[in-house]
Every structure is written in structure tokens, then in C-alpha cells.
Amino acid sequence: MPKTLLTIICEALAAEPLERLLAGVGAHGCTLFRVEGEGSRGLRTGGIQAFANIQVEVIAAPAVAGQLIERLQLKFFSKFAMVASETAIRVSRQETF
Amino acid sequence: MPKTLLTIICEALAAEPLERLLAGVGAHGCTLFRVEGEGSRGLRTGGIQAFANIQVEVIAAPAVAGQLIERLQLKFFSKFAMVASETAIRVSRQETF
């Protein structure tokens, strides 16, 4: 069954509220990458936690991904440097999601 | 020509058998990310190798990706915390794959 890969690139400061949001909608199995990035709010270096960027990837049912995007738009986009994108994927062992 | 991006998220312990599997089917050019993740078997921290997670990405012909998924299901899913997903991509310089 098709799933959605929800990819969130944001400042590391957003990690904890983001994890709470994901847990709240029952999205399990997120993966966190520590990345370096240059976004529209300027270069963020990886050295200092407050200015580091992370990429969080979540595999979810398309409807859950849509709900998450809505919540991000309402609650996160005004507070954090953040971009979210959705990619259609096919998952093996999807019974765990 | 369309290719498949095969993305495997798993515990780092699976890295070596996974590399042998990839080499065995002639899948070249895998990329390994060290990640932090929370899956259905509980949080895995990046500190200790045995409990760390990796994400391995492999670009392959769709048929080869399908074979790899089958082998993962048969030989890896019962032994390792692991999720595999497929994404349709278009590759430049595909003569190297």
C-alpha cells in the first residue's frame, strides 16, 4: 500500500516539540539526520546546537502525513525555520507503521 | 530511464550482512547515513554501535530493487530491526549503475 515519506528540515531547536507532535498523532519510526544547511534565513552551522539543522523523516499513511503537515503549518512554521515535503513511497514491512 | 531508490533503515549491526547482500546482487553505489531513530522496537541512541541506526540508500533498476526487497524479507526482517522503502527516481549518469 502506498505510504508518504514526510521529510522535515528544520533547526535542531524544533526537535523536541516535533517529537511530541509525532508521538501525539501516533507516527512511529521517525529517523533523525544531523545536517548542515543553508536556508532562506541564512547559513546555519553545525557547531552550535541552537543553530544546527536536522532532517526528520517519518513514514506515515498519506492521511496522517496530511494531518502532520497541517499541524506544522499551524504551530511550527511561524516559530521555527522549517520546510516540510511529502514523497510517495512503497514500504516493505509496513505492518509496523 | 526510471530507477528505484531503495531506502533501508536498520540497526547498525545489520550493516555488514547488508553490504554483502548488495554486493551479491551487483548493486553498486550505496550510501550510508548514521542516523538517530525511534522505531517500533523502541528508541535507539547513537552512542553505542550495537544500538545505533543507519540508513542505507541504494539506486537500482526496479527489478533489482524488487529482488533486494525479497531477500531482505526472507533473510533480514526476522533478525534485525529494519524497514525498507522504494521511491521512484530519475538518475543522471545512470551508466554507472
Next chain:
Amino acid sequence: MPKTLLTIICEALAAEPLERLLAGVGAHGCTLFRVEGEGSRGLRTGGIQAFANIQVEVIAAPAVAGQLIERLQLKFFSKFAMVASETAIRVSRQETF
């Protein structure tokens, strides 16, 4: 509106010319991952900068992604170990791209 995720896997040596190329076409918001990889030119270890691999991800309008691929083929593929791929994605907060 659909966007393209342009994913470039290359040796770290290519990072600076790549960033100049991206800035030159107005592609903002790239994300850089330090990865380990094994490609068609042989294993690259993460220890030494000159031999490390990076993955650079750029969200762009499909036309811009196409231009970038062309420039990479003309100017980068002969000089650096590099593979580029395109994935169709949907972006939230796309006004920043």
C-alpha cells in the same frame, strides 16, 4: 505545486563548486549530509576530507532542477565522482523556494 528534490551524491571536494553553482541559479535551501559510500570509483572513507562523500539535497522548481542537472553533466561529471537524481515531491511552505 509539485517540486523536484534534486539529490547529488559526490565526493566532498565538490562541495564548494557545487554551492557556487546552486547560488548562481538561485537555488536556496540546500541540505548537506556527510555520508559514507561505495561507488563505482571505489570505497570512500569518511576519515579524510578529500576522500569523504557528501549528499546534497536541493528543493527546486522542476525547470531549475533540469538546468542544474545539465550544468552538472557539463561541468562536474568529468571532474568529480558524482551521481544526481530527481524525485517528485510536494512542498509545504513552498513560498520560501
